[in-house]
Amino acid sequence: MDGALRPPRRRDTLSRMEADAALRRLGGTATRAELRPLVAKRRLRRAVELGLVLRPRPGRYLLPEVDTARALAHELTAVVSLRSAALAHGWKVKTVPPRPEVTVPPGRKIALGTRRRAAVLTSRLEGADVAAGTTTPLRTVIDCARHLPFDEALAVADSALRSRSVRPADLAMAAREVRGPGRPGVVRVLTSASGRAANPFESVLRAIALDVPGLDLRPQVGIAVAGGTRVVPDLVDVALGIVAEADSHEFHTGRMQLTRDCWRYDELVLDGWDVYRFTYEQVMFQAAWVRSVLVRAERRARATQELRASAGSYA
Structure with a gap:
């Protein structure tokens, strides 16, 4: 491994x-x-x-x-x-x-x-x-x-x-x-x-994402979930339904923050978003792996869209 x-x-x-x-x-x-x-x-x-x-x-x-x-x-x-x-x-x-x-x-x-x-x-x-x-x-x-x-x-x-x-x-x-x-x-x-x-952590994650062809992750895009509640993830590709988060849980050690983070993640996933979370160490020191995840995420999202389009054409 x-x-x-x-x-x-x-x-x-x-x-x-x-x-x-x-x-x-x-x-x-x-x-x-x-x-x-x-x-x-x-x-x-x-x-x-x-x-x-x-x-x-x-x-x-x-x-x-x-x-x-x-x-x-x-x-x-x-x-x-x-x-x-x-x-x-x-x-x-x-x-x-x-x-x-x-x-x-x-x-x-x-x-x-x-x-x-x-x-x-x-x-x-x-x-x-x-x-x-x-x-x-x-x-x-x-x-x-x-x-x-x-x-x-x-x-x-x-x-x-x-x-x-x-x-x-x-x-x-x-x-x-x-x-x-x-x-x-x-x-x-x-x-x-x-x-x-918000910080270099998020900037570097966006820099990595900008090197992935076909991906259009934009910072701080508002998304309505759970009956209209608005959340603002770090990076969002609206067309592909991808969210990338610079997971800064280590900077927020309280249980209330953990509860909010879990709620936000679950609601985004239930609303159909593909959510990918990256730690500080991964973004700053394992950029090649982070990029590989985003490359696979882009391919997976496009394949899913094409499958849905094909299924819709036969409906």
Whole structure:
């Protein structure tokens, strides 16, 4: 049996996570409300005291990598960019970069020892592309779309829209005007981005789904079930009757939440929807398997529709 499909041997105790680990899982930045289900108050307070987590303002927490990136960029006369810039803007990312990501102008020589401390991108930045030593929100989204894998870039673009640092119209205009290497990938990110995804978990699941031909899973589509009660699944293909859920039960440990989740799942299935649920670990670390499930789900749904159409033609 494939190890990716084996059930866990013990129950995951996320309520015991260290604050910095929980913050990485949540995208590098989070509110107290987002951290509460995962981290005890005393552990969070201790992490702040030790400098493992920063609290720039009450109720808001982020990883110290943000300050590290700013300090290194200042040392190099560089600009904080890519995912480091996304974090500096307060956005969530799929993966917190292991080293600060900064941009220097063409021709700048960086010592080998310094390069080991940073991921250095060489690019020409205009004055309008930089604010307070960091690439502007729109330039950050475009750079991530140009230089990062699709799922990483989509998580950044979704978060940028969700924070309202950029508007859909900004991305639409940039998609029309962008030029240079990697343009098709940049346009794909800009035109696929949606502020409806709640977190990088959902963004990455959508990125995987967008790679499945014939599947049209759209975020946060309302569905009426159980006599008109409205539910809003994470991703819905209305034409094929498929629902894909980024199953975040680990973030909601109460029994009332479990009861609501079970009710929602059962009502969707009874209404004829094919519901597929994916955990954080599967989406973030087993993308090939998740994609294979969605490929099979698309084929199964189409085969079912064709069978029903054939049966109807003989009725």
